[in-house]
Amino acid sequence: MFIGRTNELVVLDTLWQQKPTSCILLYGNRFVGKTTLITEFCKGKKTVFFSALPSIYDDNLTAFSKALFSCIAPALFSPPALQDFDTVLQNIQIFSQKEPTVLVIDDFSNLYHCHPDFLRLLANVLEQKQPVSKLMVILADSSNSFMEKTVMSSQSPLYGIYDTSLRISGLSYRDCSQFFPLYSPEENAIIYGMTGGVPLYLELLDSGADLKTNIMNAFFTRHACFSEFPTLILKQELRELTIYHAIFSSIISGSCRLSEIADRVHLETGLCVKYLKALTTMGLIKKETPVASKDQKKSYYTISDLMFRFYYRFVPDNKSHITSGRIFLSYLTLIEDYIPEYMEQVLLDIVKEYFLHYDHHLVFEINQIGSYWSKSSTDHIDLLATDMTNTYGLFGTVNYSGGRPMDISDLQALIEKSKVVTTIEHRCYCLVNRSGFTNVLINKAAEDGVILLTLPQLYHET
Template sequence: MFYCRESELRIMNNRYDGGGFECVVIYGRRRVGKTALINEFCKDKPVIFFSALNASSHENLEALSKAVWQFKNPEGNNAPVYSGYDGVLEEITALSKDRRLVFVIDEFPYLAKAEESISSRLQHIIDHVWQNSRLYLILCGSSMSFMENQVLGYQSPLYGRRTAQIKVKALTYREMTVFRPHLSLEDQALQYGITGGIPHYVNKLDVRTSIDDAVLDNLLDTSSYLFEEPGNLLKQELREPAIYNTIISAVAGGASRVNEIATKTKLTSAVCGKYLRELLELEILQKETPIGEKAGKRTIYNIRDNFFRFWYRFVPGNMSAISTGRIRRIYDAAIKRLYPEYMGLIFEKMCRDYLMRYDERLPFIPAEIGQWWGTDPETHKQVQIDIVGVPASGDEYLIGSCKYKNEKVGIDEFRLLQSYAAAFRRNGKFRYCIFSKSGFTEQLAALAGQEGVALYTLEDIYGL
């Protein structure tokens, strides 16, 4: 089954219906569903689909020749190999002369690495031949730095040739509910906390009866696909996977600043910074700065990818039990009881996404929503605010907290928020919101009505 991506399909189909030449660039991190999107789009359309190989130029020419031959001769075997890339591109020109034809180059960075002239060759044929044709060209890639710099970037031969670009992103927590609609909202949230909205991971986790069974069978088992996934992905994307693994482990262990990460990994800050940039480009890590401030000393690193966050949180420390099959006996004590704590940061992101994407109750639309941390000038204590919404103009701010706990939230949380707001900004008007997995006390509910505090439960953020 193919779920979601209605917006992306609409963009692609609208351009297909236009009838003229198109060059659509599709990119995004691995496993996010780019190829599935393209396959869904190509249903019932004439298409030459070429998936580039991480191999030599000649091997890629052979594979491309075979893709063209199979389009011309669906039942044919023994595909001839064209003498060069110009010849196969000319053949595609001829095939698209009298019909609308989709030509897909999946994993384009592999082809560009193997045949360095391919971008220039495509530029030449687009400018002189294809721009007046009915060809629908799709260039797809998982290396986001390559696609953004070498395909979309100003210095690329292909700069200005694309007619549309689509960055395929992870699904939101709400979109994910279509995969396993039978799950409770708490299990839906946990599934998102484990897979991060990556469709491939949702399918591999394969929750049939319970999240616990799925995690034990399809993640915390040495024979499972997801158990090996972080290591395989690092090997596939990076030249020194062991060093990147050490860096991710350091961040997962609490190191959040460059000097802390460098100290834990025994790298210099300069070298560590280079590796961190790679992990940022892969969207495994992210940088965060207190909202409203420029990047600087208070910038921190944390794990952006939920699956990596889950794996590095629970697998390394339990590796012995997993390897010997004892994890089933200690799962409840070693892992499950820690889910509420683990889900804290995940829940914060869900709440911020809800406010930006779905909420219609806010009295103003924040230009940006993030978190803030700093020192209270009066108490000299460290303060962290889960939600701060900054207005596009004016002096009205949104201040909020997110609690993923098994008890109801009471008035004390609201009073704490008020003190935090004063630490964040002395002047300004504040609107307050509180999110709670387990609901609110009667006292807070009554006070919220009087004070205009917005209270949200899991049911609210899932739109129920």
Template sequence: MHTHEYITMIMHKFVNRSEELEKLRAYLEKRSLIIVYGRRRVGKTRLIIEALKDTPHVYHLCKEEEPRETLVSLSKKLYHATGDAQFLESPPSSFDELFELLGGIGITLVLDEFPLLVKNYPRILGLLQEYWDFGEGGSVVLCGSSVSMMKGLTDYGSPIHGRRTISVKVKPLEFRHVGEFFPGYSPEELVRAYGVLDGIPEYLLRFDPSQSVEENVIREFFGRGYLYEEAELLLRYELRDLSTYNTILEAIAAGYTSFNEIKTKTGMDGSKLSRYLSTLEELELVKREYPVLPGAAKRRRKGARYGLSDNYFAFYYSFVYPFKEEIELGLLDVPLENFRRKFNRYLGRV
């Protein structure tokens, strides 16, 4: 099978989302306000589209654009979904009008990357609250990759606090499903692929199943392919002060895992470091593990160790980020030698 044929096959195959799919479909049978979140590339949009296959809906991907442009786009999509000419002849000039029209047609509205719309038009949350409290329209699905912002939608003080029907967190695939992307790989090679890519479907699709893991790594990371830039793009999406987070993640990947070790390695103030580590834990990029020790809980907390909880980030900050200058210059001897010498030992943590 040629590579492009295999990718086409996988794109039409829905891997291990039966639980989330069943849950979404059940709630879409009634009027529901659904929040779907999870890190970028994990498969949120595909899950939503799959759940809505037999449900009248309008899907809109929010962008960095003026609210007026969003309204124009939504009006066209509503016309195509309903056949109602009023959406073209007299399109809504405000979101107030849009929600008023939606209240009469009972169609499901999907707003993907919803935090971008909130950023460009904060009033949308209040309007959504009114629509939900007093309207009679269909379901609304709010989807986003900014985990912190999506969680904040349901916090006390948010206009839609207490309105959501259900939240669905889309997680990476488990290791046992990786073989569905690489049917020709040995069990050992599957472990190697999982150790680099974790269970992120988009990343798994970037590896050519006809090539070895090492060949794919050389092309995608050391050859400055798609996966080379992805880690820092993800961090920029969630965080400011990227340089500080890079320093912390590199230190942990290098084996500095206690709080004092990280503090010494990074040279950061303890209280500042604690805040940064807490943020990384909230984003589920870093995990904190406590030793099994007898005695007081305080003693166990002092023995806590930090680790990278995502294999893709662990690989990137172990083998790519420390050698970015060499990779940018095309001087690959040292990065490749380091990868080949240390990769098997790295896999012991996976």
């Protein structure tokens, strides 16, 4: 069952319909569903699909030739290996003049590393723009740094030639919930909080099992299906994994500013920045700065990949219990009791996604969304979204673990806190609470235009 990716399919379909020759760069971390998306788009289209091998020139040339002939001459029993990659590309272009064709090269970095000149050959084919041909080229890879720093760089032969790039991440929290139609919004939020909407992770879980069983099988058994993923993903692009593991541990423990991370990992600040940039490029961490503030000194790092965040929050500290099997006896006190605290940040992520993609309340277009904080801990505002000019703003309080309905005092506290941000002229307010709201607050919110949201409403349920 194919779920989500509506926007990406629209981009691909539009280029396919409007341009005789096009090139798309499609990339993202492993397991996010790049190949599944490409396969869905290619349904009903003549497709040369080549998965490049981590091998030498000759092996890739043979495999590419086979992929070509399996498309243009599928009945051929023993297809020959063409003499070079230029010949393969020329044959594909000739075939595309007879029938509209999609050329997909998956794991493209493997081909580039054995034959760097391939980019120039491909650029020559794309620039020819044969008037009677219909050819779309999709280059896909799991290395974000390779695609951004090599294929998309200003020095690349494809620079100015490729039509668009699509960086693929996990599914939205709403699309994620379609994998578990019997789960409640709260249970689906937790599933999202431990998978980040990555399709492979979702498929490895059992939609017929209860939430605890899925959490245990994913992270807390000796052969947990998610336990190897962090190291596997890091190994693809990075070395010195011990340092990267230490950085994740530092961030999840609360030592998340640059100086704190450098001290915790025992690195010079300048060297630490390089490691942090590598993780940022991979989309595993991100640098947070307060919305409506230009003070970079207030910034800190968070783990943006939710599977990594869940893993480093719960697995390393409980490794002995997991290995010995004692985690089954202590799951309640070591894991379950701390999930509400963990879900505070996840709920904030969900709320930000809601206002960016699903909300119809706001009268302004969001330019920046995040949190606000200053040197004073009392000035922290969970949610702040502003327009391009910082004259319109949405202030919000987001609560998952409070365990009580919000009341008038929570709204008053938010309004008072918001006064610290003086640049916003037009203000609106939002309260998000897993435990709902008192009737008095509901009536007051209706009068004053305050947005109240619970998990069922975030998941579009009433």
